[in-house]
Structures are given as structure tokens and as C-alpha cells.
Amino acid sequence: MILIATMAGVFGLLIGSFLNVVIYRVPIGMSVISPASACPNCGAGIHAYDNVPVVAWLALRGKCRNCSAPISARYPLVELGTGVFFFVVSLPLAAQLAAIQPTVDVIASGVALFAFLYLAAISIALSFIDIEHHRLPDAIVLPSYLVGIVLLATSCILVGDYDALIRAGIGLAAMAIGYFALALLWKGVMGLGDVKLAGVLGLYLGYSGWGALAVGSLGAFFLGGIFGLVLVLLRKTTRKSGIPFGPWMVLGAWVGILFGNLIWTGYLSVFGLAA
Numbered sequence: 361m362i363l364i365a366t367m368a369g370v371f372g373l374l375i376g377s378f379l380n381v382v383i384y385r386v387p388i389g390m391s392v393i394s395p396a397s398a399c400p401n402c403g404a405g406i407h408a409y410d411n412v413p414v415v416a417w418l419a420l421r422g423k424c425r426n427c428s429a430p431i432s433a434r435y436p437l438v439e440l441g442t443g444v445f446f447f448v449v450s451l452p453l454a455a456q457l458a459a460i461q462p463t464v465d466v467i468a469s470g471v472a473l474f475a476f477l478y479l480a481a482i483s484i485a486l487s488f489i490d491i492e493h494h495r496l497p498d499a500i501v502l503p504s505y506l507v508g509i510v511l512l513a514t515s516c517i518l519v520g521d522y523d524a525l526i527r528a529g530i531g532l533a534a535m536a537i538g539y540f541a542l543a544l545l546w547k548g549v550m551g552l553g554d555v556k557l558a559g560v561l562g563l564y565l566g567y568s569g570w571g572a573l574a575v576g577s578l579g580a581f582f583l584g585g586i587f588g589l590v591l592v593l594l595r596k597t598t599r600k601s602g603i604p605f606g607p608w609m610v611l612g613a614w615v616g617i618l619f620g621n622l623i624w625t626g627y628l629s630v631f632g633l634a635a
Contacts, residue, residue, distance in 0.1 A: 361451065365447050365450040365451050368446045368447060368449075368450035368473070369443045369446050369447035371446060371477075372444070372446025372447065372480075373414065373440070373442065374413060375446070376439035376440070376441065376442030376443060376484075377411060377439050378392075379438055379439075379442060379484055380434070380438050381397065382485045383438070383492075386489065386500060387492070387493045387495070387497060397411065399427060399429060400429075401427055402424065402426050402427035402429065404424065404427065413436070413439040414436045414440050417431060417433075417435055417436040418436070438484065438488070441484065442481065442484055445480050445483075445484065446477055446480060448618075449477060449480050450473060452618075453469050453472055453476065464518050465518075467518060468515045468516075468519045471514050471515040471518070472512065472515040474511060475507070475508060475511035475512050475515065478504070478511070479504070479508065482500055482501075482504055483610040483614065485500060486607075486610065487606060487607040487610050490553075490604040490605075490606035491604050491607060494604055495551075495553055496551075496553035496556065496557050498553075498556070501553065501556045501557050501560060504560045505559065505560060505563070508564060509528075512524075512563065512564070513528075524566075525567075527567060527570065528564070528567040529563075529566065530573075531562035531563055531565045531566020531567070531573045532559045532566065533562070534562055534566075535558040535559060535561060535562030535565070536555060536556075536562060538558070538577070539554055539555040539558035539559075543555050550605060553606070554605055557610075558609065561576065561610070562577070564613065565613055565616050565617060565620070568616065568617045568620065569620065569621045569624075570621075570624070571621035571622070571625060572616040572617055572624075573616065573620070574616075574620065574624055575615060575619070575620035575624055576614075576615065576616020576620050577612075578612070579611070579612025579615045579616055579620075580608045580609040580612030580613070581608075581612070582612070583608050583611055584603070584605060584608030584612075587603070588603055591603070
């Protein structure tokens with residue numbers, strides 16, 4: 361289990377390097393494939409050995425090899441953060457992969473793992489973009505519907521878990537419709553980008569379980585509300601200031617995915633409703 365999760369973590373370091381390209385280029389309409397990476401200050405191409413995640417930045421002491429212009433610490437942080445995130449996300453499904461199971465179950469778990477690693481990757485990219493640019497690009501969000509639906513549906517069909525498939529569909533529809541209603545009520549506060557992202561998150565939350573869906577759908581408002589209240593109390597912002605909601609949607613969803621069923625069961629048990 362640890363070996364599988366560690367391999368996912370190493371893979372995450374490499375994906376994190378690519379996410380840095382996505383975070384920089386997608387908001388300004390550049391292709392993430394070409395041209396090759398170059399220093400934004402002097403235009404010098406970046407050699408392959410200077411693209412080694414985290415290590416290259418440390419070796420270069422955070423400066424361009426050619427012109428010594430500073431390289432933002434965001435780059436190694438995104439790479440390292442993606443690696444750690446992939447490791448954590450992989451642990452639950454890695455346990456299934458490591459167990460002795462029929463081949464079809466192993467394949468289904470592997471497909472589901474890939475789906476959740478994809479969600480982890482876009483979660484990081486969208487959070488950084490929303491914080492910096494206050495928008496959630498369609499170029500990232502919309503393809504995520506196709507990827508998520510295909511991978512999660514494949515995993516469900518392989519093992520005959522149609523309950524999870526139905527929950528995923530309900531989660532997608534419920535969160536998309538709910539956020540659309542909120543966008544109509546809170547014009548200027550919540551945008552269509554949030555609505556589109558809500559559907560993607562609802563898909564994964566529904567697949568993860570009813571408890572995950574309940575906790576994850578409310579988590580964004582709870583966590584974002586606390587953060588906004590703290591900023592107001594510290595006079596770092598006002599009630600009318602625009603605070604990107606995308607990162608809180610993502611954080612709330614991952615709390616739901618990783619801990620939602622446990623939290624929900626504990627909540628119900630307080631009232632004697634747990635099965």
C-alpha cells in the first residue's frame with residue numbers, strides 16, 4: 361500500500377511541474393504544450409535538468425541559470441504539494457489495490473485512483489488560478505466532466521456498483537443546480553465558473569458516498585465563511601470584498617471525499633440515527 365502511494369507521490373511531483381505551466385499559461389490563453397518552457401525575464405530556454413521537480417529550484421537557489429532573475433517559490437511548492445497530495449489521496453485506494461482481490465476489482469480500483477488523482481491535479485491548478493485571477497477557466501473545468509464521468513462510470517460498471525454510479529449522477533446534478541440557484545440569488549458574489557466546478561465536485565462526492573456528498577457540499581460554505589469572518593475581524597477585508605470561492609469549494613470537497621462519510625456517521629450517531 362505504501363509503495364503504491366509513494367509511486368503516486370513521485371508521479372505527483374512530475375505532474376506538479378506540469379501544473380506550474382498550466383497555472384501560468386491557461387489564464388493568459390497560451391498553449392500548455394508549446395512553446396517550450398523559458399525564463400519570462402530573459403527568454404532563455406529551460407534545460408531538462410533544470411526542470412527536475414523541487415531539486416532543480418534548490419540547486420539553482422531560486423534563480424534563472426542564465427540571467428539570475430528570481431524564480432518564484434510557488435514553483436517548488438506546487439510540485440512538492442502535488443506530490444504530497446497525490447500520496448494522501450492514493451492511500452485509501454492503494455489499500456484496495458494492495459489487497460488480494462479479483463483482477464477486475466484491481467482494475468476498477470486503479471481506474472478510480474486515476475480519476476481521483478486527476479481531480480487532485482485540477483484542484484491545485486484551479487485554486488491557484490482563482491486566487492490570482494479570480495476565475496475558473498472552462499479549458500480546465502469542462503473537460504473534467506468527461507474525464508470524471510468516463511473513469512468513474514468505468515470503475516462502477518467493472519464491479520457492478522451501480523449505486524455509486526447513481527449517487528455520482530445525483531451529486532453532479534444536485535450541486536450544479538444548487539450553485540446555479542445561489543448564483544442567481546448572489547449576483548456578483550458567485551459566478552458561473554463556480555457553478556460549473558460544482559458539478560464536477562458533486563460527481564466525485566456522490567461517487568464517494570452520501571456522507572461525503574453532504575459534508576463536501578456544505579464544507580465550502582463553512583470553511584470559507586470562517587476564513588472570511590476572520591479576515592473581517594482582522595480588518596484585512598470588508599463584507600463587500602471579493603474572496604475567491606473556488607479554493608474553498610475544492611477544500612470542502614476534499615474534506616468530504618477523504619473524511620465525509622466518517623464525519624457524517626459521527627454526526628448521525630450523536631442523534632442516535634447512525635445505522
